[in-house]
Amino acid sequence: MEHENETGHAGVHMPLPTVWPVVLALGLTLIIAGMVTHVAVAVLGLMLSLVSAVGWFRNVLPHEAHEIVEAPIEPLELVSVRTSIDRIPVEPMHRKVIPVETFRFSTGLMGGIAGGIAMIAPATLFSLIKYHSLWYAMNLLAAGGFVSWAGESNQFLAQFHLQGFLAALAIHAVTSILVGSLYGAMLPMFPRWPILTAGFLAPLLWTGLLASVLNVVSPILNERIDWFWFVGSQITFGLVAGFVVNLQAKVRTPQFQALPFALRAGFHANLRHDDEEKDGQA
Amino acid sequence: MATSTRVTGHLDNPTASGSHRGALAVLQDWLTTVDHKKIGLMYIGYALVFLLIAGFQALLMRVQLLVPNNNFVSPEVFNRLFTMHGTTMVFFVGMPILFGFGNYLVPLMIGARDMAFPRLNAFSFWISAFGGFLLYFSYFAGSGLYGAGTAPDVGWFAYAPLTSRVFSPGHSTDYWTLSIFLSGIGSIGTALNIVATTLCMRCPGMKLNRMPLLVWLYLVVACLVFVTISPLTAAQIMLCLDRYLGAHFFDTQAGGSAVLWMHFFWIFGHPEVYILVMPAFAFANEIIPVFSRKAIFGYPAMVAASVCIGFISLSVWAHHMFTVGMGPGPNAFFTFATMVIAVPTGIKIFNWLATLWGGNIHFTTPMIFSIGFLFQFLIAGLTGVMLAVSPFDWQLGNSYFVVAHFHYVLVGGILFMIFAAFYYWYPKMTGRMLSERLGKWHFWLFVIGFHLTFDFMHVPGLLGMPRRIYTYEADRGWAIWNLIVSSGAVFQAAATLLFAYNLVHSYFKGEIAGPDPWDAWTLEWSTSSPPPSYNFAVTPTVDSRRPLWDRKHPEETDAQYE
Numbered sequence: 020m021e022h023e024n025e026t027g028h029a030g031v032h033m034p035l036p037t038v039w040p041v042v043l044a045l046g047l048t049l050i051i052a053g054m055v056t057h058v059a060v061a062v063l064g065l066m067l068s069l070v071s072a073v074g075w076f077r078n079v080l081p082h083e084a085h086e087i088v089e090a091p092i093e094p095l096e097l098v099s100v101r102t103s104i105d106r107i108p109v110e111p112m113h114r115k116v117i118p119v120e121t122f123r124f125s126t127g128l129m130g131g132i133a134g135g136i137a138m139i140a141p142a143t144l145f146s147l148i149k150y151h152s153l154w155y156a157m158n159l160l161a162a163g164g165f166v167s168w169a170g171e172s173n174q175f176l177a178q179f180h181l182q183g184f185l186a187a188l189a190i191h192a193v194t195s196i197l198v199g200s201l202y203g204a205m206l207p208m209f210p211r212w213p214i215l216t217a218g219f220l221a222p223l224l225w226t227g228l229l230a231s232v233l234n235v236v237s238p239i240l241n242e243r244i245d246w247f248w249f250v251g252s253q254i255t256f257g258l259v260a261g262f263v264v265n266l267q268a269k270v271r272t273p274q275f276q277a278l279p280f281a282l283r284a285g286f287h288a289n290l291r292h293d294d295e296e297k298d299g300q301a
Numbered sequence: 302m303a304t305s306t307r308v309t310g311h312l313d314n315p316t317a318s319g320s321h322r323g324a325l326a327v328l329q330d331w332l333t334t335v336d337h338k339k340i341g342l343m344y345i346g347y348a349l350v351f352l353l354i355a356g357f358q359a360l361l362m363r364v365q366l367l368v369p370n371n372n373f374v375s376p377e378v379f380n381r382l383f384t385m386h387g388t389t390m391v392f393f394v395g396m397p398i399l400f401g402f403g404n405y406l407v408p409l410m411i412g413a414r415d416m417a418f419p420r421l422n423a424f425s426f427w428i429s430a431f432g433g434f435l436l437y438f439s440y441f442a443g444s445g446l447y448g449a450g451t452a453p454d455v456g457w458f459a460y461a462p463l464t465s466r467v468f469s470p471g472h473s474t475d476y477w478t479l480s481i482f483l484s485g486i487g488s489i490g491t492a493l494n495i496v497a498t499t500l501c502m503r504c505p506g507m508k509l510n511r512m513p514l515l516v517w518l519y520l521v522v523a524c525l526v527f528v529t530i531s532p533l534t535a536a537q538i539m540l541c542l543d544r545y546l547g548a549h550f551f552d553t554q555a556g557g558s559a560v561l562w563m564h565f566f567w568i569f570g571h572p573e574v575y576i577l578v579m580p581a582f583a584f585a586n587e588i589i590p591v592f593s594r595k596a597i598f599g600y601p602a603m604v605a606a607s608v609c610i611g612f613i614s615l616s617v618w619a620h621h622m623f624t625v626g627m628g629p630g631p632n633a634f635f636t637f638a639t640m641v642i643a644v645p646t647g648i649k650i651f652n653w654l655a656t657l658w659g660g661n662i663h664f665t666t667p668m669i670f671s672i673g674f675l676f677q678f679l680i681a682g683l684t685g686v687m688l689a690v691s692p693f694d695w696q697l698g699n700s701y702f703v704v705a706h707f708h709y710v711l712v713g714g715i716l717f718m719i720f721a722a723f724y725y726w727y728p729k730m731t732g733r734m735l736s737e738r739l740g741k742w743h744f745w746l747f748v749i750g751f752h753l754t755f756d757f758m759h760v761p762g763l764l765g766m767p768r769r770i771y772t773y774e775a776d777r778g779w780a781i782w783n784l785i786v787s788s789g790a791v792f793q794a795a796a797t798l799l800f801a802y803n804l805v806h807s808y809f810k811g812e813i814a815g816p817d818p819w820d821a822w823t824l825e826w827s828t829s830s831p832p833p834s835y836n837f838a839v840t841p842t843v844d845s846r847r848p849l850w851d852r853k854h855p856e857e858t859d860a861q862y863e
Contacts, residue, residue, distance in 0.1 A: 034335050036334050040335070040427060045431060048432070056442060078420070097817050099854065
């Protein structure tokens with residue numbers, strides 16, 4: 020695109036202006052307009068289109084028509100109004116509790132799948148004890164997707180229904196995987212008491228959130244849910260998912276790379292301690 | 302103290318400028334140009350002319366609705382007015398003006414010399430322009446050359462069976478169909494150019510994750526154009542077949558389906574809102590950081606949100622059809638999808654607020670229009686979520702509440718950002734600044750007019766006033782609200798005329814802008830104003846998302862942190 024011209028300025032190849040695009044556009048418009056005006060208008064449009072198509076082809080084949088535009092290079096003065104840099108005063112450790120290690124995304128998925136499978140046990144136990152059926156909990160979960168099931172009896176929900184099975188499978192699988200992913204992302208943020216936070220507190224918070232919106236999400240589930248068993252199955256999920264997630268190896272985050280070499284090499288264990296010492300010396 | 306940096310730039314070849322050329326030479330220059338900047342300016346100029354026409358049509362409608370039982374225009378003329386107003390604003394104002402800015406800015410921002418296909422670019426503009434002319438030719442020849450002319454009167458969405466020959470004799474509906482068909486060809490051509498230019502012509506160092514957000518958004522818009530114009534064009538052809546060859550696609554009595562037309566139209570129609578609003582987002586992404594003196598907050602999240610909006614916008618179309626009776630399944634799905642799209646949109650709003658937060662905000666005219674946009678678009682989004690709830694929509698569908706909602710989006714959101722874009726990039730396009738004083742007058746008059754019109758327009762909607770009615774009885778309780786709404790239109794018209802005056806006056810008398818009047822950071826400001834035909838004598842190289850910042854502040858470049 021660029022070459023030196025006789026005057027020493029850079030010359031730039033640019034496409035040559037051409038009339039054919041506007042003529043072709045006019046021709047096509049007239050062809051179309053011929054439908055609502057007169058056939059002669061369409062014929063004129065057709066002629067213009069043919070002529071412009073030939074002209075356009077000749078413009079680009081065998082070589083694209085171009086012109087060389089002289090491009091004198093001169094310095095431009097750009098002025099910045101920026102006068103100073105304001106640094107916000109912050110504590111040395113302000114908001115620096117960022118995990119240096121975390122789990123892979125796949126770890127969360129595995130935790131979610133394991134938790135989801137484990138959760139089936141208390142849910143099935145609940146169905147067997149309360150309704151003497153393997154399928155009640157499954158159908159109750161699926162009922163959120165079927166408006167027509169809103170008025171069905173407990174007896175109906177205790178029976179096996181293929182569409183209920185498929186719907187419950189989809190809802191349970193998607194939810195388990197999403198919550199598992201959340202666990203994978205959250206667990207590194209709870210370095211202390213992971214069993215308590217991930218296994219008990221998180222399921223309780225999740226249950227609380229669900230309790231507040233369940234009437235909107237699935238009125239039939241809200242009507243018939245047994246919260247004791249529900250909380251039990253959630254805690255089962257939390258413990259199993261947390262356990263599986265914690266079993267997996269962690270990967271280092273970019274924050275780890277930003278640490279001093281001594282820390283990365285394992286010579287020092289506490290960054291805060293180093294900073295405090297430095298502050299004390301100053 | 303301000304810092305001054307000399308960068309390698311270039312000035313246009315002065316011998317090429319034609320200050321003494323005759324009118325014919327100038328006309329030939331513009332008719333034959335394949336320069337993306339001139340084509341962009343033609344798009345913008347053409348759209349501004351249609352903006353004035355369609356704005357005048359809106360004024361006529363508001364005069365008609367000013368008082369009950371008014372006979373300022375006949376019912377037939379009123380039907381033509383709202384049809385032409387809607388069609389013009391969407392197809393011949395909104396799309397061209399946004400394509401115009403895209404044409405002008407995308408190559409400059411990515412360090413390219415032109416669009417990938419310059420001749421196709423010119424063709425796309427001209428065929429879109431001729432589409433607009435054909436639509437307005439219907440006023441003279443709507444019933445064919447042998448009859449009296451009439452403009453289309455079937456609404457901008459032209460529902461079946463109103464468009465059938467039985468209910469719409471003559472050619473007025475055909476003019477509507479064919480003009481949009483032509484404009485669609487142009488839209489596809491421009492979208493093709495934007496995608497090819499963005500993907501293949503970025504300057505060295507400009508990876509996708511360093512591309513200006515404006516270019517990202519135009520890329521998403523171009524992809525949406527591909528997906529959505531196709532069903533619209535297919536539907537137009539099917540309608541032509543129905544009207545000319547006796548096909549029965551939309552003829553319910555002959556086994557066709559009127560609802561099919563609605564699906565075809567709205568699968569274009571709703572993403573079209575995002576085709577129009579995403580360039581407005583794009584302008585905000587460039588203007589808000591510059592006048593907050595901060596880099597945009599959350600660049601990756603903004604890109605992800607834009608792409609998400611593009612995808613989700615393709616699955617919300619039938620919220621326009623809740624009153625059709627689609628059944629609980631589809632209603633639930635489209636309610637859900639419509640609400641979900643608020644999530645990436647919300648991310649954008651929060652990121653703009655985070656960009657403003659703690660910034661050294663300069664309240665220039667482009668910035669105050671952008672701030673107006675933020676507030677108004679938020680409200681438009683909230684009424685959108687309300688209408689997404691299908692039972693709510695059953696109550697207020699086809700009422701003035703809906704009209705108020707989408708004008709909040711189109712005027713309060715999009716038009717405000719278009720004005721902001723004019724004030725921001727006019728210096729680059731012409732080399733002269735727009736008057737800030739007139740700009741502030743323009744802003745405040747328009748804000749007052751906008752809120753008088755569209756805030757109060759929600760009320761008659763809630764009181765049950767249907768849209769598209771020609772007049773109303775005095776005992777409905779709508780009169781006072783319509784009076785206020787119409788009075789706001791006067792303020793808006795005055796503001797728009799002031800803006801037009803500012804455009805013309807500043808072109809001749811405006812302050813000289815220089816290459817970078819806003820101390821901005823993207824590549825278009827690194828060349829002269831207006832840029833030469835080749836944009837950059839030396840192809841730029843970039844190392845960060847703010848290349849001009851890096852050049853101005855070599856001691857603290859963004860490249861060190863990205």
